[in-house]
Amino acid sequence: MKPGLEALSTGKDAMPLYVQIRRMLVARISSGDWPPGMAIQSEISLARELGVSQGTVRKAVTDLVETNILRRKQGLGTFVATHDSDRALFHFFHIADDDGHKALPESRVLGFRRNKASRLEAARLQLKAGTAVIRIERVRSIAGAPTVVETITLPEKLFAGLGKNGETELPNTLYEYYEQRFGITIHTSQERLKAISATARDAALLKLEAATPLLEIERVALTLDHIPVELRVSRCNTRNHHYQNTIF
Amino acid sequence: MKPGLEALSTGKDAMPLYVQIRRMLVARISSGDWPPGMAIQSEISLARELGVSQGTVRKAVTDLVETNILRRKQGLGTFVATHDSDRALFHFFHIADDDGHKALPESRVLGFRRNKASRLEAARLQLKAGTAVIRIERVRSIAGAPTVVETITLPEKLFAGLGKNGETELPNTLYEYYEQRFGITIHTSQERLKAISATARDAALLKLEAATPLLEIERVALTLDHIPVELRVSRCNTRNHHYQNTIF
DNA sequence: AAGTGGTCTAGACCACGTA
DNA sequence: ACGTGGTCTAGACCACTTG
Numbered sequence: 001m002k003p004g005l006e007a008l009s010t011g012k013d014a015m016p017l018y019v020q021i022r023r024m025l026v027a028r029i030s031s032g033d034w035p036p037g038m039a040i041q042s043e044i045s046l047a048r049e050l051g052v053s054q055g056t057v058r059k060a061v062t063d064l065v066e067t068n069i070l071r072r073k074q075g076l077g078t079f080v081a082t083h084d085s086d087r088a089l090f091h092f093f094h095i096a097d098d099d100g101h102k103a104l105p106e107s108r109v110l111g112f113r114r115n116k117a118s119r120l121e122a123a124r125l126q127l128k129a130g131t132a133v134i135r136i137e138r139v140r141s142i143a144g145a146p147t148v149v150e151t152i153t154l155p156e157k158l159f160a161g162l163g164k165n166g167e168t169e170l171p172n173t174l175y176e177y178y179e180q181r182f183g184i185t186i187h188t189s190q191e192r193l194k195a196i197s198a199t200a201r202d203a204a205l206l207k208l209e210a211a212t213p214l215l216e217i218e219r220v221a222l223t224l225d226h227i228p229v230e231l232r233v234s235r236c237n238t239r240n241h242h243y244q245n246t247i248f
Numbered sequence: 249m250k251p252g253l254e255a256l257s258t259g260k261d262a263m264p265l266y267v268q269i270r271r272m273l274v275a276r277i278s279s280g281d282w283p284p285g286m287a288i289q290s291e292i293s294l295a296r297e298l299g300v301s302q303g304t305v306r307k308a309v310t311d312l313v314e315t316n317i318l319r320r321k322q323g324l325g326t327f328v329a330t331h332d333s334d335r336a337l338f339h340f341f342h343i344a345d346d347d348g349h350k351a352l353p354e355s356r357v358l359g360f361r362r363n364k365a366s367r368l369e370a371a372r373l374q375l376k377a378g379t380a381v382i383r384i385e386r387v388r389s390i391a392g393a394p395t396v397v398e399t400i401t402l403p404e405k406l407f408a409g410l411g412k413n414g415e416t417e418l419p420n421t422l423y424e425y426y427e428q429r430f431g432i433t434i435h436t437s438q439e440r441l442k443a444i445s446a447t448a449r450d451a452a453l454l455k456l457e458a459a460t461p462l463l464e465i466e467r468v469a470l471t472l473d474h475i476p477v478e479l480r481v482s483r484c485n486t487r488n489h490h491y492q493n494t495i496f
Numbered sequence: 497a498a499g500t501g502g503t504c505t506a507g508a509c510c511a512c513g514t515a
Numbered sequence: 516a517c518g519t520g521g522t523c524t525a526g527a528c529c530a531c532t533t534g
Contacts, residue, residue, distance in 0.1 A: 016521080016522060016523090017522075017523075018522080018523090042499075042500060042501080043500085043501070044499090044500085044501095052523080052524085053523065053524045053525060053526090054524095054525090054526095055522095055523070055524070055525090056522080056523060056524080058501090058502090059522085059523095061501095066314075067496060068496065072500095072501060072502090073500085073501080073531090073532085074500070074501050074502070074530070074531050074532080075499085075500055075501065075530075075531035075532035075533080076499095076500065076501080076531085076532060076533085077499090077500060077501075078500090078501075091495065092495060094493075187496075188494065188495065188496055189494070189495045190492070190493075190494050190495075191492065191493045191494075191495065192490040192491070192492050193441060193463060193486075193490055193491040193492075193493070194463060194486035194490050194491075195443035195444070195461035195462050195463040195464075195484075195486050196443070196461055196486075197461050211459075213443035213444055213445050213461035213462070214443050214461070215441060215442060215443040215463070216443075218490075236443075238441075238442035238443050238444075242440040242441055242442050242466075243440070243441040243442075244438070244439065244440050244441075245342075245438075245439045245441070245493055246436065246437070246438050246439075247339065247340060247436065247437045247438075247439065248315060248316065248435075248436055264502080264503060264504090265503080265504075266503080266504090290518075290519060290520080291519085291520070292518090292519085292520095300504080300505085301504065301505045301506060301507090302505095302506090302507095303503095303504070303505070303506090304503080304504060304505080306520085306521090307503085307504095309520095320519095320520060320521090321512090321513085321519085321520080322511070322512050322513080322519070322520050322521070323511075323512035323513035323514080323518080323519055323520065324512085324513060324514085324518095324519065324520080325518090325519055325520075326519090326520075
């Protein structure tokens with residue numbers, strides 16, 4: 001029997017079948033059995049193997065499509081979601097200019113450092129104090145103007161080798177890179193926003209006066225299994241840009 | 249034939265039945281035919297009237313439940329969503345203290361004014377320049393500490409009578425109030441966040457030094473028909489609080 | 497032509513809340 | 516006991532993509 005195809009439970013207090021199926025699918029995806037971009041089994045084939053009707057499989061798949069874990073393509077199949085630049089732009093990137101237009105900024109890496117996790121980093125990434133981390137600093141520019149100073153912290157253990165062997169630049173869509181190089185897929189992120197004063201360094205990098213108000217975005221990015229894998233602190237000049245959020 | 253119960257279209261290029269049904273339900277709700285809190289027809293009854301199966305009605309209803317337009321209660325029925333304080337807190341209010349706890353702040357109204365719409369107000373509320381608006385200013389306090397200075401702008405036409413006849417206070421959950429007193433239901437909101445410097449007035453009201461960085465949240469609230477009905481500009485002291493956002 | 501997802505039916509039975 | 520939503524089946528046919 002294929003992995004993950006244990007018999008479904010049908011007892012009295014059992015979870016609904018579609019919930020069991022959904023969990024089985026998530027398990028196969030987060031285990032790496034079905035990597036991002038791969039087509040999963042068709043609904044009919046799954047239904048036959050599991051001994052349920054197509055509608056039940058369909059409900060499980062629909063749940064995962066709605067949470068951006070799977071993507072359906074009519075006539076083709078259902079695929080494990082990937083991090084392309086569209087997803088980065090429309091899903092995880094919230095800065096727009098004041099006319100409402102979004103564009104992924106170019107980025108310039110200032111440096112890679114290997115350090116022990118600060119108290120904040122350890123707390124946010126659920127690491128023990130002093131765990132080895134990689135710290136990346138970069139400046140992101142929109143339409144040529146430096147707009148965001150960003151510090152990215154990653155657990156060394158999960159991202160071994162990053163920034164070594166003369167690597168001095170990074171792709172613009174980092175989550176795609178994490179997925180392809182390290183097999184780490186970001187699924188959710190939690191952001192905290194505050195208004196702060198630019199430090200002297202911020203001001204120099206963004207060509208602003210010291211103590212200009214900046215929007216600080218502290219983001220923790222989580223995998224499908226809710227494991228925090230990236231801490232990103234972005235300090236943004238919101239003179240001509242803003243953070244946009246739509247609430248349904 | 250009841251309103252909204254025109255025959256469903258089944259032609260070749262017709263929309264799927266569940267889309268037609270969903271739109272019919274939205275029309276009945278946004279027209280006020282089914283006000284907030286009312287139970288809608290049961291799925292089976294709707295299916296019989298429309299000559300479709302329960303599953304088709306169910307799919308339409310499910311879509312509306314997922315967009316917070318309807319609420320299902322097993323054993324009871326399906327109800328038009330209302331703005332209770334829970335929804336305000338968990339859905340529209342994004343300020344939390346730095347331990348991650350949310351609590352609706354108390355509010356003190358500083359004044360109601362009737363004015364002509366500013367250029368910004370007119371643009372955001374899609375009004376002609378100079379349209380009459382009501383402007384409300386208030387300070388919101390969390391755990392006793394004044395934390396947010398807020399200016400709320402409403403089209404006079406839709407909120408006639410608000411702030412008259414000696415009315416000097418407002419309920420804490422405004423959207424509930426709009427719904428109950430004016431029959432206006434907020435469905436979506438769009439927020440733009442920036443970091444700004446506290447004005448002298450902000451600083452005085454929030455008991456801060458002048459020019460402290462504040463988080464400015466500019467929110468436009470829309471009805472089900474996507475009509476903007478409220479502009480709210482909140483300036484928040486983020487010394488001990490932050491704006492939180494989760495991205496799935 | 498064959499295989500995929502997308503819509504729809506006509507039933508069945510279960511879980512829940514009210515009376 | 517009754518009516519509600521919640522789950523599930525076993526089929527059918529359509530729309531789309533690829534060989």
